[in-house]
Amino acid sequence: MKNGTKFAIKKLRNGLYVLELTKNKHELQRFLSFLSNIKFLTEFFEKNIYDLQSEFYNNINKNVPITIEEAVQITTELGDNVTDFYIYLLSLPQDKFEIKINEFFKPLSKEQTIKTLHLHVNQMKKSYGIVGFNKYNWIRIYALKIENTFIITGGAIKLTKEMNQGTQTKIELEKLYKISTQLKKEFITEDVSFEDGLIEF
Amino acid sequence: MENEKIREIFDKIALPVNNDFLIELKWRQANRVWLKKSQAIAIKILGTLKTQGKSQKDLAEKMGVSSQMINKILKGSQNLTLETISKIEIALNIQLIETSETLKEKLGQYEEMVHGLSETLKSIVNVFVQNQGVIEKQIKNYQTNNASDEMKTKTSLNKLSNLIETEPEYAMAV
Numbered sequence: 449m450k451n452g453t454k455f456a457i458k459k460l461r462n463g464l465y466v467l468e469l470t471k472n473k474h475e476l477q478r479f480l481s482f483l484s485n486i487k488f489l490t491e492f493f494e495k496n497i498y499d500l501q502s503e504f505y506n507n508i509n510k511n512v513p514i515t516i517e518e519a520v521q522i523t524t525e526l527g528d529n530v531t532d533f534y535i536y537l538l539s540l541p542q543d544k545f546e547i548k549i550n551e552f553f554k555p556l557s558k559e560q561t562i563k564t565l566h567l568h569v570n571q572m573k574k575s576y577g578i579v580g581f582n583k584y585n586w587i588r589i590y591a592l593k594i595e596n597t598f599i600i601t602g603g604a605i606k607l608t609k610e611m612n613q614g615t616q617t618k619i620e621l622e623k624l625y626k627i628s629t630q631l632k633k634e635f636i637t638e639d640v641s642f643e644d645g646l647i648e649f
Numbered sequence: 650m651e652n653e654k655i656r657e658i659f660d661k662i663a664l665p666v667n668n669d670f671l672i673e674l675k676w677r678q679a680n681r682v683w684l685k686k687s688q689a690i691a692i693k694i695l696g697t698l699k700t701q702g703k704s705q706k707d708l709a710e711k712m713g714v715s716s717q718m719i720n721k722i723l724k725g726s727q728n729l730t731l732e733t734i735s736k737i738e739i740a741l742n743i744q745l746i747e748t749s750e751t752l753k754e755k756l757g758q759y760e761e762m763v764h765g766l767s768e769t770l771k772s773i774v775n776v777f778v779q780n781q782g783v784i785e786k787q788i789k790n791y792q793t794n795n796a797s798d799e800m801k802t803k804t805s806l807n808k809l810s811n812l813i814e815t816e817p818e819y820a821m822a823v
Contacts, residue, residue, distance in 0.1 A: 457663040460670065465659055477670060484677070484684070486691035486725035517692055524688050524725075528681060535674045595652040597659060635658055 466600040479603035483527030489520045499607035526587045555645040593643040688725035711740040
């Protein structure tokens with residue numbers, strides 16, 4: 449995304465907005481289409497096979513490295529979870545939505561802590577023999593939080609430890625930065641709290 | 650700056666709410682069962698193309714459809730007809746859906762395989778039965794030879810140990 453790129457904001461519900469860079473398809477829609485597109489997912493995992501089979505995910509479960517077909521299948525399942533989550537989020541009464549969205553939003557700087565916690569929980573699950581798709585939860589939905597208003601900027605498959613190491617996450621990180629800069633410059637000139645983070649489903 | 654003011658700004662610059670997105674999400678949820686099957690087919694086709702070293706263009710030509718059609722199928726969101734599924738199966742020589750007929754065919758193949766194996770086993774047993782006498786004799790011979798070899802070795806070792814005791818220098822030379 450170039451500096452000064454024209455963008456639109458779409459209202460999903462009171463307090464929740466989404467970025468639109470492509471006409472008639474906002475960033476959440478675009479990401480969900482990607483998560484259900486087998487051809488695109490296969491190409492993505494083929495291109496990022498090194499990250500997919502690296503220690504980052506495979507040391508959770510010390511089995512044979514995950515295959516592209518498995519990764520594609522897991523991702524479509526995760527995509528279904530995202531779909532269900534947003535149906536839930538958009539259908540909540542306003543008061544409950546205000547509480548829930550704050551519970552689901554996690555500042556980016558804390559992501560590493562969250563990841564560690566995930567690992568811990570998954571290890572526990574594993575020792576009790578309950579291992580599901582959760583251990584491969586590599587989907588992230590990124591958003592900006594301005595006071596108590598949320599703007600979803602996009603989503604990514606996160607296969608690396610740091611956001612600036614992954615192909616999709618790097619783009620999303622830049623997008624978060626550029627959109628917040630542009631919003632501050634053009635629309636919200638007063639001093640407000642800007643936070644970037646992810647909405648966990 | 651209050652939150653309400655922020656929302657006022659966004660409401661001014663944002664395109665208004667419409668339910669299209671929620672409708673789209675609900676459509677995905679409601680059609681999940683067949684979408685999953687379409688996705689599984691797309692995964693199988695992509696894997697087969699890779700294994701067989703074929704391109705999407707090859708598949709389109711073999712099926713007699715456009716490349717755009719193959720693209721749609723490979724997305725995994727196409728509500729495929731039986732005709733299209735059959736065309737893919739023929740073009741790639743794979744089975745995408747099992748019917749009682751294909752299962753019967755497979756069962757027939759397995760039965761043939763089991764029959765072949767049992768026939769081979771029978772003939773091996775027959776060889777043993779027919780040659781039982783000869784085989785028993787050979788086993789006995791082997792055991793006798795083995796016992797006699799063992800005895801010879803023991804005797805030689807005893808002789809050698811006696812020699813070491815009585816005449817160690819000669820034993821070293823031997």
